[in-house]
Amino acid sequence: MGTSSGRRVGRPRAAQRPDSGLEPRAELLTAAAELFTTRGYAATTTRAVAERAGMRQASMYHYVSGKEDLLAELLESTVTPSLACARELLADDVTPAEERLRVLCRADVELLCAGPHNLGVLYLLPEVRAERFAGFHAVRAELKDAYRQLIAATAVGGGLAKGELELRTDLVFGLIEGVILVHRSEPERPAREFARATAEAALRIVGV
Structure with a gap:
């Protein structure tokens, strides 16, 4: 059978964040930058970062090890x-x-x-x-x-x-x-x- 439905193949995205065209890790960094500076680092969960980036929390761990990984890269940048x-x-x-x-x-x-x-x-x-x-x-x-x-x-x-x-x-x-x-x-x-x-x-x- 063909895939005539037009569904996108790949990781699922959150409905509130349209596809930005960024690579997954860059998308997570962008989401983390926004949340860490607006909500605060301690108040931001990995789930919130993943959802803001448009992916499931489990998918996030394919690209980063967690919040500290994101924070370290943002700081170094x-x-x-x-x-x-x-x-x-x-x-x-x-x-x-x-x-x-x-x-x-x-x-x-x-x-x-x-x-x-x-x-x-x-x-x-x-x-x-x-x-x-x-x-x-x-x-x-x-x-x-x-x-x-x-x-x-x-x-x-x-x-x-x-x-x-x-x-x-x-x-x-x-x-x-x-x-x-x-x-x-x-x-x-x-x-x-x-x-x-x-x-x-x-x-x-x-x-x-």
Whole structure:
């Protein structure tokens, strides 16, 4: 017999979420991003994520191991592009360090402010301190060290004592991540405006 009924073959979808065309794992990440930032991580069940993604809960486990898997990937997505940018900037021995630091600040802020969901608020979750998120913390630490290296390479940074260099790095990195909270209160403001203002403020902290 043929399949003339026109029924779609594949995993069943929830009626409230039309087919987005995304791959299943990407669809789950999109659903998790929405629910974790609106309902809260602890209040979101795996069943809710699966239903929001348009699949049965049992099907979800073919693509992810659970909520922690989704949270870890979402967290890393807020850092890895900036780290890739930082590595390129560190390898650039022509552009002045001050300009490279400005570029990194702007790129980092634009990433944190991008997308429909404020993923940066997930940094504040107590669950993120667990060992499962060691990968995220390692990437974030490498990004912070890139900031330190760029600050040290500036005309001002080269003359700083180690403790002062570490302090200014902490302040700049804290400023960048702090934009998450400011953006949450002003979501309508374009990311490029946050990026420009934050980069200039970071350079003032450094003393440039």
